[in-house]
Amino acid sequence: xxxxxxxxxAAEFGDEPHVLAVDDNLIDRxxxxxxxxxxxxxxxxxxxxxxxxxxxxxxxxxxxxxxxTVSKVNLIIxxxxxxxxxxxxxxxxxxESSVLREVPVVIMSSExxxxxxxxCLQEGAQMFMLKPLKQSDVKRLECYLMxxxx
Amino acid sequence: xxxxxxQRQLVDYKTSLYHEDFLDExxxxxxxxxxxxxxxxxxxxxxxxxxxSDRLLNELTKALEQQSVDFKSVDAHVHQLKGSSxxxxxxxxxxxxxxxxxxxxxxxxxxxLKCLQQVRHEYSLVKTKLEFMFQLQQQILSAGGSIPM
Numbered sequence: 001x002x003x004x005x006x007x008x009x010a011a012e013f014g015d016e017p018h019v020l021a022v023d024d025n026l027i028d029r030x031x032x033x034x035x036x037x038x039x040x041x042x043x044x045x046x047x048x049x050x051x052x053x054x055x056x057x058x059x060x061x062x063x064x065x066x067x068x069t070v071s072k073v074n075l076i077i078x079x080x081x082x083x084x085x086x087x088x089x090x091x092x093x094x095x096e097s098s099v100l101r102e103v104p105v106v107i108m109s110s111e112x113x114x115x116x117x118x119x120c121l122q123e124g125a126q127m128f129m130l131k132p133l134k135q136s137d138v139k140r141l142e143c144y145l146m147x148x149x150x
Numbered sequence: 151x152x153x154x155x156x157q158r159q160l161v162d163y164k165t166s167l168y169h170e171d172f173l174d175e176x177x178x179x180x181x182x183x184x185x186x187x188x189x190x191x192x193x194x195x196x197x198x199x200x201x202x203s204d205r206l207l208n209e210l211t212k213a214l215e216q217q218s219v220d221f222k223s224v225d226a227h228v229h230q231l232k233g234s235s236x237x238x239x240x241x242x243x244x245x246x247x248x249x250x251x252x253x254x255x256x257x258x259x260x261x262x263l264k265c266l267q268q269v270r271h272e273y274s275l276v277k278t279k280l281e282f283m284f285q286l287q288q289q290i291l292s293a294g295g296s297i298p299m
Contacts, residue, residue, distance in 0.1 A: 024230075025230060025233045025234060025237070026198055026202055026234075027195060027198055027199050027202060027233070027234040027237050027238065028233060028234070028237050030194070030195055030198060031180075031183075031195065031237055034183050034188065034191060035183065038183060038185070081229065083226065110232070110233055110236060131233070131236070131237065132176050132179070132236055132237040134179050135179065135182065135183070
C-alpha cells in the first residue's frame with residue numbers, strides 16, 4: 001500500500017486513487033469525502049494545512065523516509081481560506097517539495113476572486129473550483145485520478 | 151394518513167421549502183450523493199450542520215458581547231457558517247451571513263447584532279423545517295414506503 005509502489009503503477013494495477021482533502025469546515029470535509037468516495041477514491045481528510053503537511057511527511061525536519069519514494073497521494077484538493085495556513089501557502093509548500101511537486105493540487109473556494117484564482121494557477125495549482133462542490137466538479141478531476149496520458 | 155398521502159405531503163412540503171428559498175439546488179445535490187452504502191448521508195450531514203451551527207452561534211453571541219469586539223474573529227465564525235449553510239443548501243441562512251460579513255468589514259456592532267438575530271431566526275426556521283421533513287421521511291419508511299424524490 002505504501003513504500004515501494006509508485007502512484008502510476010498503483011493506478012495501472014487498478015488500485016483506487018488516493019486523494020488528500022484539506023478543509024477547515026467539518027461539513028465541507030464530509031461532503032468532499034463523499035463526492036470523492038462516490039468516484040471510487042480512497043480519501044484522507046485533513047482539517048488544516050499543518051495536518052496536511054504532517055500527513056504528507058513535509059511538516060518538520062523529520063524527512064519521514066520520503067526522499068526517493070513517491071507520494072502516497074494521487075491528488076490533493078484543498079480549501080483556500082483556512083486559518084493558520086491558506087490553501088495557497090499549502091500549495092507553495094507542496095510545490096517546493098521534490099517528491100510532492102508532481103502531485104496535482106486543486107484549490108477550492110467559496111469566493112470567486114480572479115486575482116486569487118490566477119495566483120493559485122500561477123503557483124502551479126491544476127484547477128480552481130468554486131464551492132459548494134458538485135458531483136460534476138469531481139468528474140472534472142477524473143483525468144488526474146486516472147492519470148491520463150495525452 | 152395512508153402511505154400515498156404521506157408521500158404526497160412530503161413532496162409538497164419539500165417543494166414549498168424550495169419555493170420559499172429555505173433550500174436551494176445544493177440540497178438536491180446532497181440528496182443525490184446518498185446511496186445504499188450511505189442511506190443516512192443527508193441526515194448525517196444536516197445533523198453535523200445543526201451541531202456546528204449551534205456552536206458557531208454561541209461563539210458569535212459571546213464575541214459580540216465583548217467590550218471590544220474582535221471583528222476578525224466574528225467574521226471568521228460567520229465565514230464558517232456561510233460555508234456550511236451554502237454547502238447544505240440552506241439559502242436563507244447563507245444570505246444573512248453575506249450581509250453579516252459586510253457589517254463585520256464595516257466594524258458595525260449594531261449591524262452585526264441585527265444580523266446575528268436574523269441568522270438565529272433563519273437557522274431556527276430551517277432547522278425546524280428540515281426536522282419535520284426528516285420526520286415525514288421516517289414515517290414513510292416505517293410504513294414500508296420509499297421516499298419520493
